[in-house]
Amino acid sequence: MLVGYARVSTQDQNPALQLDALKAAGCENVFVEKASGAQRDRPELSAALGSLRAGDSLVVWKLDRLARSLKQLIETVELLESRSIGLLSLTEAIDTTTAGGKLIFHVFGALAEFERSIIRERTKAGLDAARARGKKGGRPPSLAAKDIAAAKAMLSDPDITMEEVARRLHVAPSTLYRHIPGGRGAIRETEPC
CATH class of the missing domain: 1.10.10 (Arc Repressor Mutant, subunit A)
Known part of the structure; x- marks a missing residue:
């Protein structure tokens, strides 16, 4: 079974384009969310995920409708994969039920890990440079x-x-x-x- 998920960021936006694409893709049920992607608590996404069974697929118009960050996207796909549920993104033509789709997500995961490593390295280098200039990090003491x-x-x-x-x-x-x-x-x- 194909279950669709559409999301718009504000109440003023219209999800019609996404809904049309999801219906054309053959989605039997479509869940519509009007919430920011940064919001962790998304009841319609939870409902969509709750309605899926092993062998089903979650369908989105674009990957950015499902998650705000690559990390959040990878976590969602891993959750789906652990439940034997596929993910189809219509715009990017990604289908994790195929070998090629899985490969793309593994590449995304590797890129996300690489990005996190670079951020950690930059942060550490910045802190080391500040210490070398005599700067002390952290909150100042509350009592002298x-x-x-x-x-x-x-x-x-x-x-x-x-x-x-x-x-x-x-x-x-x-x-x-x-x-x-x-x-x-x-x-x-x-x-x-």
Whole structure:
């Protein structure tokens, strides 16, 4: 059985072109989604996938109607393949139920992995270059050394709690505990006798 899936990005767009092509291809059921491709939660796609059985094929007008990124497309095709369901893309003339269609998807998968590797390499090179220039990555510390010293001084008073000190320094108590492990007890242990 052929099940069609059509998607338009906004409520204003008309899926008529896709619907005509899917009907002409022989789709018995067609699911229509009006949602951005970047949206992960697409109920009509879920319904289409739920209606498919082993040996069926999902038909789309173009591959970009099914997924926004190559990674998302590969994940969807792998899901279909694991359930013995084919994918047909009318515009690109790809049919994963054939050997040639499977080959094309393996090439797509290899290209996606290559792209991810290049992005990782570029990111690592950029971070290394920034470190070499003396840049330090990450979020700046929420408490400076003088703030920690002030917190320790306040905590030397047994009437002041960690929560009160945190409130005065405008941080969460967990931040204070991270900078003063052991809390008040740690301060007493380190105080001179």
